[in-house]
Amino acid sequence: MQALRFDAAVDAIVQRDKRYDAGAYFFLKDALDFTIKRSKSENDGEERHVSGQELLCGVRDFAMQEFGPMAATLLREWGVRACNDVGEMVFVLIEEGMFGRQDSDTKDDFREIFDFDEALTEPFLPKNRPAVPAEPQAAPTE
Numbered sequence: 001m002q003a004l005r006f007d008a009a010v011d012a013i014v015q016r017d018k019r020y021d022a023g024a025y026f027f028l029k030d031a032l033d034f035t036i037k038r039s040k041s042e043n044d045g046e047e048r049h050v051s052g053q054e055l056l057c058g059v060r061d062f063a064m065q066e067f068g069p070m071a072a073t074l075l076r077e078w079g080v081r082a083c084n085d086v087g088e089m090v091f092v093l094i095e096e097g098m099f100g101r102q103d104s105d106t107k108d109d110f111r112e113i114f115d116f117d118e119a120l121t122e123p124f125l126p127k128n129r130p131a132v133p134a135e136p137q138a139a140p141t142e
Contacts, residue, residue, distance in 0.1 A: 024078035052109025
């Protein structure tokens with residue numbers, strides 16, 4: 001897939017479908033590349049088709065690697081709030097001829113595999129947060 005062709009495809013997509021920002025499509029392409037590369041290294045260099053679930057894990061991991069604690073905020077800003085949003089974008093790119101698919105691939109492969117927001121924020125929360133008292137304590141009186 002050539003970069004200029006992908007750019008033109010994304011431009012056409014966002015003109016007719018305003019759900020997701022163009023940045024989300026470019027991020028998804030990079031996340032797919034990240035996922036394929038990871039899959040190749042796990043399969044002795046063999047390239048293979050990645051499943052929807054594998055792509056979602058790649059999206060999650062790539063977002064955290066690239067954007068750290070801001071990953072959830074940035075993806076929300078782009079309109080990507082849940083696993084099924086990734087699936088919607090994948091199938092739009094398939095229809096546009098930018099991504100390939102197997103006959104067994106469906107949008108259901110992306111249905112709420114995990115809580116998107118939680119998966120992108122939980123790793124960055126402090127592990128041993130001190131307990132917050134339910135009510136403020138009164139200052140000692142003399």
